[in-house]
Amino acid sequence: MSLTPIETIFWDIGGVLLTNGWDRKQRTRVLTALGVNLDAYEAVHDEVNYYWERGLMTAQDFFQRTVIETNPDLNLTFEQLWPLVCSESKVLHQESFEILATLKSSGQYRLATINNESKELNAYRLDTFQLRQYFSYFICSGYVHEMKPLPDIYRAAIDISGLPAETALFIDDKLENCEAARAFGMNAVHFESPAQLRASLTHRGIAV
Incomplete structure (x- = not known):
């Protein structure tokens, strides 16, 4: 657990909130x-x-x-x-949305995404599932022209956040993406289920 307080929480979308886009x-x-x-x-x-x-x-x-x-x-x-x-895009974990909503309403954290998705499918998913209300900005491969787990997408996320990497927490269902975030100096939670995510956040002192 990092001793540095978390200021930004970056979320993956496919596999954590929604189904994947086009797997x-x-x-x-x-x-x-x-x-x-x-x-x-x-x-x-x-x-x-x-x-x-x-x-x-x-x-x-x-x-x-x-x-x-x-x-x-x-x-x-x-x-x-x-x-x-x-039409293949659907809500995967409603409880993940509940955790996200709790973090948003707390006002304690900046919320953003880091996800691999084309521009068009990302826009469809943000609008259809009303994700724009939760997040301040979106680090999407279709926008920054690089994909997880390559380092440039994490670099873009940290640069755009304007905050040190150690103040960021990244949530993703793929272990290699979490490991790449940690290699860049970020904290990471490897998502396995909403219950496990809730426990991991609570363990880090993030009330959900």
Whole structure:
């Protein structure tokens, strides 16, 4: 436990508050129902996703490259695909929202996000699940052009916070992302469940 008081709490979104945005299970479910050749999709996904999740490519261009061009016989359009992609996002842990709301109402901490997401899907999720009311700012890979667990996204978070890294606490469901935050001098909680998160915050003297 750090002796330095926590001033900023950074939250991951997918896996802590909401389901992931467009992970392998989600795309398998959506694309299989459409008759998309999954092998052809996965053959290009990683290469194209590198640019999309870093905000260097639009959603329309991403799905043109990964789905429409690899399955020309299906005559799919982006307008058909995008609502199906968005519909995969759901609340994962309502209790996590309750913890977040308690921290917000306390007024003791600055709340922000550090998440890997494309610009368009991030905006959809912030609006649909009313996340903007909780957070002061958003360190999203689609905005800062780098992804967890690489150090530049944590550097951006700390620089934008204007506060020392040791005053920040990061919550994420992936251990490697927490380890990367700690390597940058931040505190971190590896999220496993809302109950475990509540206990970890309480242990650090953060009332929830």
